[in-house]
Amino acid sequence: MGTIPNDICEVLKQNEQAPAPEEIKYWLRCDRTLKGGFQHTYVLLTEKELVLVHDPLTMLTETTFTGYTAVTNKDKWSKRFITRWNKGSKHNTVQKSIYSRDPDWKVECLAAEQIENVFIVNLVAAGLLVVKDLNGEERTLAAFSNSQMKKATRLVSQFEKLKRLEASKEERDEEKGAGTCPTCGMLYPQQERKVCPKCMKKHAIFSRLLGLAGKYRVSIVFIVLFMLLNAGTGLAIPYLQGTVLFDQALGGTGPFAGQIALVIGLIILFRTLSLVFGVLFGMINARLGANVAFDLKSGVFTAMQRLSLSFFQKKQTGQLMTRVNNDATELQFFFVDGISYFIVNAMNIVGIVIILLLMDWKLTLLCFIPMPFVMIIIRQAFPKLWRLSWRRHRRVAVMNAIISDTTRGTRVVKAFGKERQEMDRFQHSNMAFAGAEQNFNKMNSTVFPILTMLTQFGGLIIWAFGGAKVMQGELTFGVLMTFINYIFMLYGPIQFMNNIAGWWSYCMSAAQRIFEIQDAVPDVxxxxxAIHLEVIRGEIEVDDISFGYEPNKMILKQVTMHARPGQMIGVVGHSGAGKSTLVNLISRLYDVNEGEIRIDGHDVRDLSFDTLRSHIGIVSQETYVFMGTIAENIAYANPDCTLADIVHAAKIAKAHDFIEKLPDGYDTIVGTGGHSLSGGEKQRLSIARAILHNPSILILDEATASLDTETELQIQEALEMLIQGRTTIAIAHRLSTLRNADYLIVMDKGKVMEAGTHDELMHLEGMYYELVQKHDKALQMRGVG
Amino acid sequence: MPHDETVQREGAANGTVSLAEAAKIKYLTPHNARFVRTKGNMLSVTVENKAYPSVYLHCSFPHSNRNQYISVRTLENEEVGMIESLDDFPAELAELLKEQIAIRYFAPVISKVLAIKEEFGYAYWEAETQAGRCRFTVRNGGGNVKLVSDQKLLIQDVDGNRFLIERLDQLSEKEYRMVEMCL
Known part of the structure; x- marks a missing residue:
């Protein structure tokens, strides 16, 4: 929970009514005013009272939210400042400079016995802490931004515990959540993501990437070798074509005097060698590229399968697909093009410059005259070009979205006769795109010709000065030619080096995203x-559990239930009552926030995944058929089963008949691109899958909700066969399907409202009774009942 | 004239139910509802003798029109009724209701973007807002920076805190250049 800032401790000590700082069990710093603005209000919780330390007139002049670590070099001071702000300084006081004036803290104590409860009202992106006194009067204590929501929720539950006189357990896990980078002290941008982008950048990513490349060391060595040979042989050509050809062969001096044929032969030889090395390098490179991409993709995919369900719900599926594909491709470029081209281009630059300097250092310096201009243009124009291309990209995305939107919604468009409107909508975005495209192309076709001209200008300078020298006899014509050829060879590598910074950070973020998935710690x-159980009896005890996907949005509150081995428990309630969440917790797709779930007396968190998965089967409304044959789909949980098992399971699940009707029978390919099955058929396949899985605990989550009455009846029969001898938890909103349950629990807004047998609950005339009445009425109205 | 509107009108003329009748929305007016600020700084309302000790105002169109169609709800999300327009209420009362709306929807409005630095999938913003200088972190992609109207930009940071740029066209060119790369 962190220690209270010293200045607040001082305030507490000086105030007679206030409790001593040691008595504080929990505290929260609210950061918002009600009017709009930021302000510190401390809410402190002791065993006997709730203490408010605030100054309504002091506002914050600056606020730093979770994760802010933007530190440019010129901003070193603010780095230190922000870190301190987040962590508290050495003396653990809040920097005075963030307050609009020197705070005049006021202390207000509210006796816990006078308070009925404390709760949070969710606002848009913020929360309101409200107390309700024993007279039922409500009062807002303070407002806080979303960043404080977790702590505020904690405060409320701590208060409730104190109220119930429960000994507050040492809360250790919160410290775990408040993650700061151990090296630089920055908050992680996201709590569940224990990655410090700053520190990661410096050490880890690059060496980790090189580690990945280690496997292909030999290939990379060969690639670099062939590239160097390719470049080396290439470097010899201008020399041969220039000074050797003109000065020696044609000029009749030196070792090659008059030997034109030999020189031409050498030029051809070097060109061929250069080509051969180039081809060799390309071949190895292509193989390496494919291998690296394969490794990365399979690495990420494996890592993703390991993660808990919540990871997938936090990230959009599309985003994940992009990660696996694009980032892997990006890194493929890093290995294949990046490393090797970097080495070769660097060698090229060094090599050429040395040769030029050796030939004539004055001319060399002259030809660098246009270089600063090239650099300036690149620095100025490229970011602009990048922005224009980004704008074009965005407009294309919008246009594509409209196309796919309209195509998918054709039925609606036609039904409402809105073709004209859709055409206008498209026209509008098409125009926007065309404009962006034109701007990009205009810029593109201005920048590059100028760059080319400047580059050629370097050559012209050499012609001018070199030409004069040739006339004066200080330089031979061949040397001049060689010079010019080398100059042109130099510009390519220099442009590459200039882009390298952008490319580098691009690669590093791709790598970081991939590593993030690989490093993510599953929530569950x-x-x-972990205990492994070969056989289980199927006793389930849910003991006072609470759970929410987000803080202060508790889906389940103090739920308790008990299922004896072999019993069938029905769970009923309106949608959103938390029924599916309850079964997700039993099969440990998520972990409870409070309380405990036990299977055969063991906490599910102590059991191995293997035990849980092999003994708990789920048939849910959300059926999924994988790509493959029907037989493979049924045998999914148990691929080693016999053909007879598959047929038997299908027969029990009432799937056999429809499968036999298909021309390809059990070998029919289903799933994406295959034969499409109806909802009822898919449902029966998933029941067959569960039958073959043969679990001791069976969870039926609205298994028949989306089906028509006749199919439902058939499946109902199948289910009754399935549940025999197993502990079953069945969720249904059609109450008729639950009448033979041994025990029913009725849930509403995350709480268990009633529990008992059908008869008991009918007798009670409570919520269940009402549900049954409504249900029957609805059936009558439809003429079914 | 669109076909469906004609049908609807004819329907109403024939004595069939109009949209407004079918929707059965309870509209709160100064005549049937009495809004009061409680001692504890909450909003309470009495509608036709039924008292709701604390209610919250939800705008139906928080980005385009905060003055009209305001839903008055209890903590349990039960709708007490709707306010068709704040203009129907006397100025003082309208002010009270507007304050309550501001509590719910407060998001600092950015007056000047000082810096946006992008690194590793996050954009680090530093901006002057009407509530002082704010520094916050925005995850790239996933619609965290989005246009909610032609010119109005909504930015959500990693915790879901909201910030607004009211008019993109009022930004300086330098600011716009920084912001554009986050869109």
Missing amino acids: SEKKD
Whole structure:
């Protein structure tokens, strides 16, 4: 929970009514005013009271939210400042400079016994802390931004515990959540993402990437070798074509005097060698590229399968697909083009400059005259070009979205006769795109010709000065030719080096995103010494559990239930009552926030995943058929089963008949691109899958909700066969399907409202009774009942 | 004239139910509802003798029109009724209701973007807002920076805190250049 800032401790000490700082059990710093603006209000919780330390007139002049680590070099001071702001300084006081004036803290104590409860009202991107006193009067204590929501929720639950006189357990896990980078002290941009972008950048990513390349060391060595040979042989050509050909062969001096044929032969030889090395390098490179991409993709995919469900719900599926594909491709470029081209271009630059300097250092310096201008243009124009291309990219995305939107919605467009409107909408975005495209192309076709001209200008300078020298006899014509050829060879590598910074950060972020998936710690993880149970009886105890996907949005509140081995428990309630969440917790797709779920007396968090998965089967409304044959789909949980098992399972699940009707029978390919099955058929396949899985605990989550009455009846029969001898938890909103449950629990807004047998609950005339009444009425109205 | 509107009108003329009748929305007016600010700084309302000790105002169109169609709801998300337009209420009362709306929807309005630095999938913003200088972190992609109207930009940071740029065209060219790369 962190320690209270010293200045607040001082305030507490000086105030007679206020509790001593040691008595504080929990505290929260609210950061918003009600009017609009930021302000610190401390809410402190002791065993006996709730203490408010605030100064309504002091505002914050600056606020730093979670994760802010933007530190440019010129901003070193603010780095230190922000870190301190987040962590508290050495003396653990808040910097005075963030307050609009020297705060005049006021202390207000509210006795806990006078308070009925404390709760949070969710606002848009913020929360309101409200107390309700024993007279039912409500009062807002303070407002806080979303960043404080977790702590505020904690405060409320701590208060409730104190109220219930429960000994507050040492809360250790929160410290775990408040993650700061151990090296630089920055908050992680996201709590669940224990990656410090700053430190990661410096050490880890690059060496990790090189580590990946280690496997292909030999290939890379060969690639670099062939590239160097390719460049080396290439470097010899201008020399041969220039000074050797003109001065020696044609000029009749030196070792090659008059030997034109030999020189031409040498030129051809070097060109061929250069080509051969180039081809060799390309071949190895292509193989390496494919291998690296393969490794990366399979690495990420494996890592993704390991992660808990919540990871996938936080990230959009599309984003994940992009990650696997694009980032892997990006890194492929890093290995294949990046490393090798970098080495070769660097060698080229060094090599050429040395040769030029050796030939004539004065001319060399002259030909660098246009270089600063080239640099300036690149620095100025390229960011602009990048922005224009980004704008074009965005407009294309909008246009594509409209196309796919309209195509998918054709039925609606036609039904409402809105073709004209859609055409206008498209026209509008098409125009926007065309404009962006034109701007980009205009810029593009201005910048590059200028760059080319400048580059050629370097050559012209050499012609001018070199030409004069040739006339004066200080330089031979061949040397001049060689010079010019080398100059042109130099500009390519220099342009490459200039782009390298952008390319580098691009690659590093791709790598970081991939590593992020590989490094992500699953929210739900298996204990080291997890218990493995061969056989289970199927007793389930849910003991006072609370759970929410987000802080202060509790889906389940203090839910308790008990299922004896072999019993069938029905769970009913309106949609959104938390029924599916309850079963997700039993099968440990998520972990509870409070309380405990036990199977055969063991906490599910102590059991191995293997035990849970092999003994708990789920048939849910959300059926999924994988790509493959029907037989493979049924045998998904148990691929080693016999053909007879598959047929038997299908028969029990009432799937056999429709499968036999298909021309390809059990070998029919289903899933994406295959034969399409109806909802009822898919459902029966998933029941067959569960039958073959043969779990001791069966969870039926609205298994028949989306089906028509006749199919439902058939499946109902199948289910009754399935549940025999197993502990079953069945969720249904059609109450008729639950009448033979041994025990029913009725849930509403995350709480268990009623529990008992059908008869008991009918007798009670409570919520269940009402649901049954409504249900029957609805059936009558439809003429079914 | 669009076909469906004609049908609807004819329907109403024939004595069938109009949209407004079918929707059965309870509209709160100064005549049937009495809004009061409680001692504890909450908003309470009494509608036709039924008292709701604390209610919250939800705008139906928070980005395009905060003056009209305001839903008055309890903590349990039950709709007490709707306010068709704040202009129907006397100025003082309208002010009170506007304050309540501001509590719910407060998001600092950015007056000047000082710096946006992008690194590793996050953009680090530093901006002057009407509530002092704010520094916050925005995750790239995923619609965290989006146009909610022609010119109005909504920015959500990693915790879901909201910031607004009211008019993109009022930004200086330098500011716009920084912001554009986050769109």
